Amino acid sequence: MRLCEALKEYETLSLYRGHMPGHKGNPEYSFPETLVKYDITETDDMDNLHDAKGVIMESQQYASSLYGSDECFFLINGSTAGILSAVSAATVQGDEILIARNCHKSVYNAVVLNRLKCRYVYPKIISGVNICTGIDVCDLEKELNYNKGIRAVVITSPTYEGLSSDIAAITETVHKHDAILIVDAAHGAHFGFHNGFPASAVMSRPDIVIHSVHKTLPAPTQTALLHVNGSRVDRGKLKRFLSTYQSSSPSYLLMAGIDNCMTVMDEHGDRLFSEYLTNIEWFENRTSKLKNMTHMCRMLYKTEYSITDPDPCKIVISTVNSGISGKELYDILREEHKIQPEMAAADYCLIIMTIMDRKEDFERLINALECIDEKLEKLKKQSAEKTEKALKDGRYCCSLKNSKLMEAYEVLDDIGRLKPCQLTEAVGKISGSYVLFYPPGIPVIVPGEVISEETAAEVLFMMNKGLNVQGIGSSGEVMIYE
Ligand SMILES: Cc1ncc(COP(=O)(O)O)c(C=O)c1O
Numbered sequence: 001m002r003l004c005e006a007l008k009e010y011e012t013l014s015l016y017r018g019h020m021p022g023h024k025g026n027p028e029y030s031f032p033e034t035l036v037k038y039d040i041t042e043t044d045d046m047d048n049l050h051d052a053k054g055v056i057m058e059s060q061q062y063a064s065s066l067y068g069s070d071e072c073f074f075l076i077n078g079s080t081a082g083i084l085s086a087v088s089a090a091t092v093q094g095d096e097i098l099i100a101r102n103c104h105k106s107v108y109n110a111v112v113l114n115r116l117k118c119r120y121v122y123p124k125i126i127s128g129v130n131i132c133t134g135i136d137v138c139d140l141e142k143e144l145n146y147n148k149g150i151r152a153v154v155i156t157s158p159t160y161e162g163l164s165s166d167i168a169a170i171t172e173t174v175h176k177h178d179a180i181l182i183v184d185a186a187h188g189a190h191f192g193f194h195n196g197f198p199a200s201a202v203m204s205r206p207d208i209v210i211h212s213v214h215k216t217l218p219a220p221t222q223t224a225l226l227h228v229n230g231s232r233v234d235r236g237k238l239k240r241f242l243s244t245y246q247s248s249s250p251s252y253l254l255m256a257g258i259d260n261c262m263t264v265m266d267e268h269g270d271r272l273f274s275e276y277l278t279n280i281e282w283f284e285n286r287t288s289k290l291k292n293m294t295h296m297c298r299m300l301y302k303t304e305y306s307i308t309d310p311d312p313c314k315i316v317i318s319t320v321n322s323g324i325s326g327k328e329l330y331d332i333l334r335e336e337h338k339i340q341p342e343m344a345a346a347d348y349c350l351i352i353m354t355i356m357d358r359k360e361d362f363e364r365l366i367n368a369l370e371c372i373d374e375k376l377e378k379l380k381k382q383s384a385e386k387t388e389k390a391l392k393d394g395r396y397c398c399s400l401k402n403s404k405l406m407e408a409y410e411v412l413d414d415i416g417r418l419k420p421c422q423l424t425e426a427v428g429k430i431s432g433s434y435v436l437f438y439p440p441g442i443p444v445i446v447p448g449e450v451i452s453e454e455t456a457a458e459v460l461f462m463m464n465k466g467l468n469v470q471g472i473g474s475s476g477e478v479m480i481y482e
Contacts, residue, residue, distance in 0.1 A: 134165030162311030
């Protein structure tokens, strides 16, 4: 029996709940009845996430069989918990790790927690629109040849914007160098259920793949999966770290949310993904007629950038040459069209559509984009000069390349030498903190890196654009190491 069924059955037993949680299943004064009924704890019938032998084990096995992994673990603290556990299990203190420079901040935190020596492999960036693409296997191989002792490799695939790396080739290369491959596929939990979508990373058998089911599938926030393949990663050590980084009282609502999502994928996935593809084709046909903004759609990626397999669920609208920034498009969508996008960048705005969106949701978005496009067209005709200036002001170039002098943990441990400094005066100094745009949560400055003029300018540019920058104090100061 799996978790969802077990919870329903438990409810019919009408047992007195002489146990946590404190709401006792009573909806009065707590949250809605349907939720409160299933929010229980590790009773005899309900198994224990940290030592799964019963209904949770069966649910994890079901998820593992759907994705085709050797073993699967439920995560109730997001992909974050999976990344911290995976890196901790794959390495020992002082090891060298190779990570894609566009990794999420949780990977950087894992590197610091385990006091690892960090090397980088850089993604290619689509210039102009500043979107990170996948990791080139040749670049990765060069790094592995250059740094002979790499113990583990972490890459993000797909990226926040939905672009994947060649996981099969990367897995082969990493294994050839006797290292462990961890794929942060937080944004790819919906891959592999339909042949109109990219294949799941799990199928190429990297050692660990991590999925945030909550990001692109119908499942509650914080729910994620960690898949393991093969025997390079010690399962006992991995389980120990999963127990370290996850609550000792895992939420049954979250776990049941994952279990339910797996049933939906199994029983309705094919139909839901087919319907999605029909809608997105119709949507792409309409967006291809926009005159001022560009939908970075599947055809465009293929013809202009030779990128195959972009995620059709990530609607990236480039505002390059439109006269407005990605943030301005984000604000217009929110304020004038009541559409809340996922994220704004300087040059694009990202909207996530999923199999839970209906045709009318696609219609609502395209109608809004067409309306904005029409206004931009009129504006362009009225003031060509102003638009020209906006285009020039709106340029910057993202590289993520700073020179690194120290390991992040060395800097962060030495608290006495950290002090605040105005970002404008910090150029040439060693950073004492992370600076990142959130979302997507990729650090543009890492502790131990020298703050370059270009990076400082990029951060100031983003702040002026009204983007959410973390790691800069209220008076524009950053921490430096002296
Ligand atoms: C690439 C990537 N990895 C990992 C994470 C962390 O995922 P979670 O929010 O499920 O902890 C995120 C979150 O946005 C992400 O974008």
